[in-house]
Amino acid sequence: MIIGIDLGGTRIKGGLVNNGFLIDTEIIEAESDNEFKSQLPKLKKLIDSLLKRNNLTRDHLSGLGCTFPGIVDSIQMKILSTNVKYRGAPDVDLSGWILGTYNLPFAMDNDARVALLGEWQYGAGKGIDDLVMVTLGTGIGGAALMNGQLVRGKHFVAGCLGGHFTINYQGSECQCGNVGCVEAEASTWRLPQMIRESTGSGNSPLLRMEQVDYRLVFELAKEGDRLARDIREKSLKAWAFGIVNMIHAYDPVRVIVGGGIIHQNGEIIPDIQKIVNQHSWTPWGNVNVVKAQWPDHNAILGCEYLLNNSALQNK
Numbered sequence: 001m002i003i004g005i006d007l008g009g010t011r012i013k014g015g016l017v018n019n020g021f022l023i024d025t026e027i028i029e030a031e032s033d034n035e036f037k038s039q040l041p042k043l044k045k046l047i048d049s050l051l052k053r054n055n056l057t058r059d060h061l062s063g064l065g066c067t068f069p070g071i072v073d074s075i076q077m078k079i080l081s082t083n084v085k086y087r088g089a090p091d092v093d094l095s096g097w098i099l100g101t102y103n104l105p106f107a108m109d110n111d112a113r114v115a116l117l118g119e120w121q122y123g124a125g126k127g128i129d130d131l132v133m134v135t136l137g138t139g140i141g142g143a144a145l146m147n148g149q150l151v152r153g154k155h156f157v158a159g160c161l162g163g164h165f166t167i168n169y170q171g172s173e174c175q176c177g178n179v180g181c182v183e184a185e186a187s188t189w190r191l192p193q194m195i196r197e198s199t200g201s202g203n204s205p206l207l208r209m210e211q212v213d214y215r216l217v218f219e220l221a222k223e224g225d226r227l228a229r230d231i232r233e234k235s236l237k238a239w240a241f242g243i244v245n246m247i248h249a250y251d252p253v254r255v256i257v258g259g260g261i262i263h264q265n266g267e268i269i270p271d272i273q274k275i276v277n278q279h280s281w282t283p284w285g286n287v288n289v290v291k292a293q294w295p296d297h298n299a300i301l302g303c304e305y306l307l308n309n310s311a312l313q314n315k
């Protein structure tokens with residue numbers, strides 16, 4: 001049995017996993033605008049709570065896995081870089097803290113990579129060794145599996161910056177320093193600005209709301225709201241062209257789309273598939289775009305595989 005911790009931009013999810021089955025899960029608010037260091041007591045509380053309510057102790061665990069929304073050295077188990085969330089994370093010795101607190105084997109990687117592992121082993125990618133994962137949420141995550149191997153690259157950057165592929169060189173500045181990134185064109189963090197910058201939008205309720213998310217946008221689009229329909233179309237194009245870039249880079253058989261946005265709005269997949277079919281250069285056929293099977297838990301399930309196959313079992 002292992003515990004996986006999925007550090008997201010909005011929420012931190014913890015889960016108890018045994019042989020690919022999620023036994024229990026607990027979710028806490030991320031407060032990721034705060035320093036990363038201040039999260040450690042919360043992580044301990046989350047782990048201890050999962051153990052306690054299942055009548056377990058750390059001796060029942062074979063390891064702890066963790067995902068992070070940034071660039072992660074999965075050999076040294078070190079966070080190398082974070083974008084805006086979890087300030088100061090690279091200065092925190094998370095693996096040292098886990099070892100000191102629980103004395104258990106530890107494994108860590110980028111969140112979309114671990115989500116891909118979860119879907120590959122237990123979900124929408126089962127049996128397929130050439131996959132791309134895209135997660136649509138606060139930001140846009142990416143990961144690639146080629147010939148059954150996660151693509152990591154020399155500096156752990158490869159594949160996981162799918163959300164920062166430029167799709168519009170005249171586009172908006174991204175939080176990462178680049179311009180026209182997929183997530184700078186369409187993502188939950190970008191949504192309020194997309195609404196503010198819209199022109200000729202009439203009296204859409206979106207203009208009067210303090211908090212907006214894609215669930216609302218897609219609901220209003222269904223009702224015929226013009227601004228919501230414009231944002232829906234623009235966003236689907238941004239995500240689909242981002243996926244086309246991932247396809248051209250990593251030559252997958254299947255693209256799995258996960259993340260909070262897709263969980264709530266899975267019906268957008270056929271529209272994305274249509275754009276992908278039109279614009280991908282894949283003479284062998286069409287890349288199959290599918291919704292993640294476990295959009296809520298794939299990264300937690302993936303932690304188990306990551307731990308079992310970790311290059312460095314650092315107990």
Ligand SMILES: [Zn+2]
Pocket residue numbers: 163164174175176177178179181184
């Ligand atoms: Zn960017």
